[in-house]
Amino acid sequence: MSGVSETFALTDVRCGGCVVKIERALQSTEGIDYARGNATQKRLYVTWSDGQQTAVSVQHIIRQLGYTAQPMTLSEAEPKGLSLMPRLCVAGFGMMNIMAVSVSVWFGVATDMGEGTMQFLHWIAAVLAFPVMLYSGWVFHDAALRALWRGRMTMDTPISIAIIVTYAASVVETVRGTEHVYFDAVIGLIFFLLVGRVLEQYMHRRTGDAAENLRGILNVSATRLDPDGQRETLQADELRTGDRVLVMAGDRLPADGVLLTSDLDVDESILTGETRPRIAKCGASLIAGSFALTGPVEMRVTHVGAASQLGQMARLADLVAAHKGGLQAASDKFAANYIPLVLGGGAIGFAGWYFVLGAGFAQSLLIAISVLIVTCPCAAGLATPAVTARAMNLALAKGIIFKSGAALEKLGSCTRIFLDKTGTASVPKARVPAGLMPGSRSILFQLAAHSQHPFCRAFDDLPVTPGDNTIKEIPGKGVMGPGGARLGSAAFVDAGCMYDGSLFFRDETGQVTPIEIGETARSGLNGFLEDMSASDRSVAILSGDQKKAVSKFVEMTGIETAHAWQSPEDKLNHIIAAQRVGETVVMVGDGINDAISLGAADVSVSFSGATQAAQNVADIVIAHSDFSRLSGAFRLSEDANTLIRQNLLFSLIYNLLAVPLALAGFLSPALAALLMASSSIAVMANGMRLRIAT
Amino acid sequence: MNALLFLIPISLLMGVTALAACIWSLRSKQNEDPEGAKYRILGEDSIGTDRDNI
Numbered sequence: 001m002s003g004v005s006e007t008f009a010l011t012d013v014r015c016g017g018c019v020v021k022i023e024r025a026l027q028s029t030e031g032i033d034y035a036r037g038n039a040t041q042k043r044l045y046v047t048w049s050d051g052q053q054t055a056v057s058v059q060h061i062i063r064q065l066g067y068t069a070q071p072m073t074l075s076e077a078e079p080k081g082l083s084l085m086p087r088l089c090v091a092g093f094g095m096m097n098i099m100a101v102s103v104s105v106w107f108g109v110a111t112d113m114g115e116g117t118m119q120f121l122h123w124i125a126a127v128l129a130f131p132v133m134l135y136s137g138w139v140f141h142d143a144a145l146r147a148l149w150r151g152r153m154t155m156d157t158p159i160s161i162a163i164i165v166t167y168a169a170s171v172v173e174t175v176r177g178t179e180h181v182y183f184d185a186v187i188g189l190i191f192f193l194l195v196g197r198v199l200e201q202y203m204h205r206r207t208g209d210a211a212e213n214l215r216g217i218l219n220v221s222a223t224r225l226d227p228d229g230q231r232e233t234l235q236a237d238e239l240r241t242g243d244r245v246l247v248m249a250g251d252r253l254p255a256d257g258v259l260l261t262s263d264l265d266v267d268e269s270i271l272t273g274e275t276r277p278r279i280a281k282c283g284a285s286l287i288a289g290s291f292a293l294t295g296p297v298e299m300r301v302t303h304v305g306a307a308s309q310l311g312q313m314a315r316l317a318d319l320v321a322a323h324k325g326g327l328q329a330a331s332d333k334f335a336a337n338y339i340p341l342v343l344g345g346g347a348i349g350f351a352g353w354y355f356v357l358g359a360g361f362a363q364s365l366l367i368a369i370s371v372l373i374v375t376c377p378c379a380a381g382l383a384t385p386a387v388t389a390r391a392m393n394l395a396l397a398k399g400i401i402f403k404s405g406a407a408l409e410k411l412g413s414c415t416r417i418f419l420d421k422t423g424t425a426s427v428p429k430a431r432v433p434a435g436l437m438p439g440s441r442s443i444l445f446q447l448a449a450h451s452q453h454p455f456c457r458a459f460d461d462l463p464v465t466p467g468d469n470t471i472k473e474i475p476g477k478g479v480m481g482p483g484g485a486r487l488g489s490a491a492f493v494d495a496g497c498m499y500d501g502s503l504f505f506r507d508e509t510g511q512v513t514p515i516e517i518g519e520t521a522r523s524g525l526n527g528f529l530e531d532m533s534a535s536d537r538s539v540a541i542l543s544g545d546q547k548k549a550v551s552k553f554v555e556m557t558g559i560e561t562a563h564a565w566q567s568p569e570d571k572l573n574h575i576i577a578a579q580r581v582g583e584t585v586v587m588v589g590d591g592i593n594d595a596i597s598l599g600a601a602d603v604s605v606s607f608s609g610a611t612q613a614a615q616n617v618a619d620i621v622i623a624h625s626d627f628s629r630l631s632g633a634f635r636l637s638e639d640a641n642t643l644i645r646q647n648l649l650f651s652l653i654y655n656l657l658a659v660p661l662a663l664a665g666f667l668s669p670a671l672a673a674l675l676m677a678s679s680s681i682a683v684m685a686n687g688m689r690l691r692i693a694t
Numbered sequence: 695m696n697a698l699l700f701l702i703p704i705s706l707l708m709g710v711t712a713l714a715a716c717i718w719s720l721r722s723k724q725n726e727d728p729e730g731a732k733y734r735i736l737g738e739d740s741i742g743t744d745r746d747n748i
Contacts, residue, residue, distance in 0.1 A: 016733035039730035085720050093713040097706060117698070124702065 003033050006055050008044040008062075008069035010037065019044070022062055022069075029053075029061060044069060056221065068252070068291075084198050087136040091191040094132030095184070101125045102184040115177070122174045125183040129167065136190050137163045139197065153339040155381065158346065158372040163190060166369050166669060173362060180362040188670030189373060196677025200382075200684055222254035223247075225298065236288070239304050249295035255288045256303035265293040283449035283456075338377045346372040349663050366669060370662040374672040379654055379679040383647035384409070386687035391640040394692040399623035400633050407619035409644065411586065411603050412637030416578050417532060418571070418597070419559075420589035421543035424607070426519040426553055428458035430503065433513045440485075440507035447471060447479040447487040447505075455503050455517060456487070483508035519549065521557050524627035529559065531631040542571045544593060571597040588630070590614050605630060636692050643690055647683045654679045 013019055016039035023044070026035035031052025037044045046058055055071050062069040101121045108118060134141075137160070144160035147153055163186055170181040222239055223246040224232045231246065236254035239245065244260065247253060253266070265277040268290040277293050280286060286299055288308035350368035353359040359367075388405035395402055402408045419425040430448075432441065448456040456479070471481045478488015486493045486506045493506040503515040532539050540561035543550045550564040563574065571587075575597050578585050587594070587601035590610035598604035598617040606618035607625050615621050622629045658675055661667050667675070719725065 016730040019730050020733045037730060038727045039733070040727050085725070086717050089713055089716040089720070093709050097709050100705065101702075120698075128706075 003047045003049045004055075005045065005047045006058070006071050008046065008059070008071055010042045010044055010062075010067060010069055012068055013039070013042055015039070018067060022065055022067060025065055026058070026061060032058070070252070084139065084194060084201060087139060088191070088194045088198055091132055091136035091187060091194055094128055094136070095187045095191045098125045098128050098184045098187050101128075105179070118179065119174070119177055122181050122183075125181065126171055126174055129170075129183040129187055132187050132190065133163060133167050136187075136194060139194065140190075155339070155376055155378055157339055158342045158376060159189075159193060161343075162346075162369045162372045162669065165365070169362065169365055178362075180360075182362075182366060182669070185366070185369075185669040189673040192670065192673040192677050196378075196680050199681050237304060239301050241301055241304065243301045245299050245301060247292045247295055247297050247299060249292055251292050251295070253286055253288050253290050253292060253299070255301045256308040257286050257288075257299040257301045259284050259286055260298040260300055262297065264295065264297045267291040267293055283459075338380075342372060342375045342377070345375050345659065345663075352663070353665070363665070367662065367665045369669045370665075370667045370672040371659065373669055373676055374658045374662045374667060375655060376676050377651075377655075378676065379651035379683045380648065382680055382683045383651055384644050386684045387640050387643045387647065387690060390687045390690050391636055391692075394690060395633065395636060398629065398632065398692055400629055400636075401621045401623065402633075403619050403621070407603050408637055408640060410584065410637075411620070411634060412639075412641045414584045414586045414603060414634075415537055416583040417537055417539045417586045417588065418542050418575060418578075418601070419539060420571075420587075420591065420594050421541050421550060421553060421562075422519075422545055423590040423610070424588055424594075425522055425525060425541060425557070425559075427522050428455065429518045429520040430455060430458040431516045431518055432459070433505075433515060436505075436513060437507075440505075440511075443481060443483075443485045443507060444487060444505050447481050447485065458517060484510070519553055519556075521553075522625065522627055524629070524631070525557060528627035528631050529557065531634070535634070540574075542566045542574055542597070568593045568596050572600050575600050589618075605633075632693055636690075639690055643686055647686055650686070651679065651683065 019037035019039040023035050023037045026032050032048045034047040059069050101124055105121050140156040140159045143154055143156035166182050166186045170183050173181050222236050225244040225246050239255050259280050259282055264280045266280050267277050268287055346368045349371040350364050353367050354364035388408050391408055392402045448459045473479045478492040480486045485508050493504040493512055504512055506512045541559055542563050544566050547564040550562050554562045575585050585601045586603045587598050588605040589598050592611050592613045595613045595617050604618045605620045606614045608623045
């Protein structure tokens with residue numbers, strides 16, 4: 001097949017039926033050679049002849065069916081690993097056929113099988129087992145050898161040793177012509193362990209696909225409106241800050257920006273997980289990657305590509321994916337300390353039975369092998385990462401980014417929460433002066449809608465106003481419009497020193513009006529405070545603001561403890577003091593001045609609108625500017641901790657029961673493998689029970 | 695004893711056939727998308743089914 005291939009992420013298909021519909025439509029289109037969807041991963045792989053179709057035309061066909069497809073670059077770094085299924089098939093084949101031979105020998109020995117026949121059957125089993133032991137067992141040998149090369153041991157080390165020793169001992173017994181051979185045990189062991197591995201791999205994949213799809217969708221095209229009225233289509237990453245972009249209904253927004261025209265319904269579920277559309281008013285900020293449900297509208301670009309919220313989110317999603325990749329590493333690290341104990345246990349089992357109890361060499365060896373297998377600490381090693389990986393992915397889909405599994409574990413056990421006030425717990429709110437004439441009022445709104453300054457964003461319900469080219473913003477001073485109207489600092493509007501305040505409006509007649517900037521609680525704060533007091537966590541405000549503003553805010557929200565006039569060092573001291581008395585501290589902040597205290601707290605939280613400094617330090621970044629998400633994060637962490645405790649308890653009980661049984665000689669190697677694999681699966685499956693509240 | 699000499703090869707041959715079928719199904723990616731497969735069989739036309747086994 002000559003042509004171009006592309007993988008698309010199908011972000012909004014509901015079921016496999018949709019995928020098949022898209023597939024069929026594409027296959028019956030001329031110029032498309034191959035189209036194959038994967039409903040499990042929500043991806044579509046298309047190959048077309050160059051010149052007859054393009055990625056854009058394919059996207060267009062899919063859009064006409066009512067779905068969206070985004071070209072995605074699959075990360076090269078995706079660990080491929082050994083393919084397990086063919087190895088499992090071979091092990092299954094080997095196990096069944098060797099079992100047939102072994103069963104005949106068992107019955108034959110009891111009846112009248114001759115020495116020669118038994119020997120012949122043993123050799124058949126030995127020959128059958130050899131390729132299976134090498135090929136299917138390579139999964140374990142490979143990992144063990146790699147670790148050995150670096151002078152370490154992994155969980156696969158005892159398994160690999162067990163396989164090789166049992167096979168070698170059986171071959172020796174076959175040559176000696178005795179009736180004790182264990183080819184069935186070796187291959188059964190490999191088979192059951194592989195079943196466990198395959199199931200584990202399947203569960204891992206399910207948690208990773210969502211993050212991968214998210215990273216793939218930053219790549220969209222945009223329509224730029226040039227100053228001379230020309231329209232130009234270009235890639236989203238070619239846009240510059242300040243460009244005016246036309247967005248049609250159904251388009252994905254190419255960059256972060258400000259809405260310049262009338263109301264727009266946007267679906268921001270990609271970033272926030274919130275499925276209800278948000279109604280953005282003129283002047284509202286828009287997020288790259290969200291969907292315009294109505295339109296056409298115009299927007300002004302404020303952040304492009306990696307600087308956009310989705311770009312930052314994608315960077316953080318990489319961290320989550322890296323954590324998932326680290327799952328095996330984490331359990332291996334755990335194993336490194338534990339493996340000598342496993343090998344020691346096996347040695348004790350052998351020595352005890354052979355030397356002390358006087359059992360035969362073969363029997364002692366089998367017991368030692370069972371001990372090696374059954375004590376493999378896979379379940380204990382997976383207990384924590386199985387849950388945290390699942391939790392981090394669930395949270396990501398809801399717009400909560402945990403940068404590490406440790407932060408997730410700690411959050412649930414936090415007892416004290418410090419909130420920064422301005423920009424974190426509160427958002428500014430501007431009050432329109434009552435005495436303003438309706439004409440001046442609309443000019444004021446036009447000026448405010450033009451600027452990104454927090455004070456200008458503080459007007460809510462900015463009415464629909466057409467974008468006006470005569471309005472100009474002078475950074476750091478204010479906005480000026482037609483007829484001498486100005487909105488800005490006292491000096492900018494020539495207010496003199498007659499008024500107290502920070503934002504002034506001068507209308508066309510030259511009349512200056514001060515605008516009061518108040519504060520309102522960030523949405524979801526009340527619910528968050530209720531949740532926290534219900535779970536006996538104390539919340540306190542640490543604000544750099546003046547006493548008056550802080551006490552006013554405290555009155556409004558009902559937070560009991562609040563400290564005003566806090567310098568960054570004061571905030572830090574509060575956190576350290578709380579930690580000294582044994583409290584686990586969460587700090588929620590947004591500013592550069594919070595960065596130190598965010599770093600000192602046990603867990604730090606920031607919102608996506610916060611400064612880069614705060615977001616970089618924070619352990620948790622919440623994409624949706626809403627405190628209810630933080631409540632959700634607390635609940636998720638508590639649930640995750642419960643599951644982790646269950647997992648650790650389970651693996652402890654499993655080892656306490658299984659090890660003595662194996663040492664006492666009640667477990668055959670294959671049964672031990674079955675137990676070991678099912679204990680890992682039980683731990684993984686328990687992690688999958690985790691759900692996130694919406 | 696004589697019976698074993700041809701019965702065992704026959705049974706192994708049957709096993710190998712099943713193994714080959716299993717590996718063929720894996721190679722042709724029939725197990726990649728369990729979610730989509732159940733919808734694919736419901737289609738009236740069979741466009742694409744020839745290509746699926748490449």
